[in-house]
Amino acid sequence: MISPINHAAGVWPVVLTPFRPDGKIDFPAYRKLLEYYIAEGVAGLFAVCLSSELYQLTPSERLELAREAVAVSSGRVPVVACGYLGNTEAEKLQSVFDMAALGMDAVVIPVCLLVPQEAGDEALFAAFETLLAQTAEIRLGIYECPLPYHRLIPPQLLGRMAHLAGERLAFLKDTCCDPAAIAGKLRACAGTSLRLYNANLTTCLESLKLGAAGYSGTSANFYPGLLAELCRCFRDDPERARELQQFFNLVQRHVEFKYPRSAKLFLRECGVPLSSFCRVACEELDRDQMVQLRTFHAGVQAFARSNHPQLLGETAI
Template sequence: MTLEIIDTAVLVRGISPVLEVPFRPDGAVDYDGFDRVVRYVLGAGVTSVMFPGFASEFHKLAEDERAALTEILLGHTRSRPDVAAVIAVQDHATRLAVHRAEAAVAAGADLINLLPPHFLSPSRRALVQHIEAVLAAVDPVPVVLQYAPTETGTSLDAEVLGTIQARHPNLRLVKVESSPPGPLIAELAARTPPLPAVEGYAGVQLPDAVRRGAVGSQPGCSMTELYVEIWRLLSSDEPGDWDQGYDLHRRLLPYISYWMLDTERIIAAEKLISARRGLFASAYCREPAHLLDTEEIAMIDRFLTEFADYLPPIGLS
């Protein structure tokens, strides 16, 4: 059983995209479009995907929609030992989070991504109790703990996370989305035993995160091929590859740093990128949402022109 846990957690290393959810112009979920998203991302050189996250607009999905979308994803991953489905749990109530995590594992999730509760500022003690309840409920299934202080206001540190890991070894990864993420990533990597971290936040600080010990990144999924190439270069030992990866990231940075000024903006930008590439028909985001203006749309078209060699049209049926 231990070997199975290690192998599953290792699959999350490298680029592990968060899947977006396409909607039709009337706001209904485009399930066929989501199936194309799953097939596209799994065919782009990754070994894991995460769903649903902020990039999935999880907070705008009904329970039946979320269940149907999760089943589409697991239908692609259940029988494949080479890819892992990381299913997210964001429920504020501990009872509901435990139930959702257990149900996801029963349905075929390879890992659980846990976002700690944040409404009404729960105490650190309450946060730890919530996290440990979910970890215990799904043990020995690996868990990725998502630390997103900007979006949630939650405050955790390496000592607390290490203490949790000591009691629950199935805490296998931390998704660090603090600004900057590097210091916490380095603290976690320096612990005994190390607690590996993946970087989020659209990869804005990816080179620094890699230098400090990050084992992967979880960006959105509209430009998966570009992130895969940057990761390949930054993690390579070949002479000159790091410099090439840093330069490619430097070209990407003006775009993602602007889009990440707020979460709704990058959701809208990535959806338009996917629609422009032909992955699905409509870039609609459920309201409340960010409405891209003329200059922001022009920026996306410049981005697609600049990175056309990495982001060709997607010819999925």
């Protein structure tokens, strides 16, 4: 069986894919990006996900990126990556085995790929049950991926899946953005190995208080160190946690603007040598928008420096 995930609360960045200007994957830049995340104190890495431009990657590229993430991490943090992709059921299943063979701590299944959009909850449960039976002892995760369609798992159904899977279901990237639903999911999965990682920044602190294991969303490509601090301090220093959450809410619109290109440009300001090339359709930033992005970067630095100067200047690449 593949190794268990560290259940400590923390940040799991949705790992970007750096491309060269000719559109090919820039693996030296990818390695530096992974080192940057780890140096910022993340709890794990969610490689080969939607932010990685998942559907624009070839099957071999997905495996290459996942292999590199495991190699760079070298056991310092756990790594998960998406599987169950392909044009046929046989290809989807093989992708799970191929990804698991690289040493993933869990192979994450985009729930929208398990059943068609019109399928009901019982059909989803049956598909998950079949997947468990077909994948031997492989540890799995679930991702409420927004594409090709956005399917959320109701709390009761998620609880049934988690209890059925036992130790084999360990990771959920939750995208419901609803604290009440998150609370219901956590109650339904109590006593199981499943840990919930919230993708929604606005509800991050609230979800941590409810029992979520951490954060896994786009903002971790802008200030992973500050998010890691929130996950560490929310119990013992509620005032600092509130201050962090308020700052995140204030700057969230900058994170969403022209993502993922903006994230690559922001990380370049952090010293990670990324080009702005994206395979997904994403407009270039004009001159004024670049000025705004650099001002955003300076604001994040200033906020971190004002309370924790050790967060800055030690992780430049």
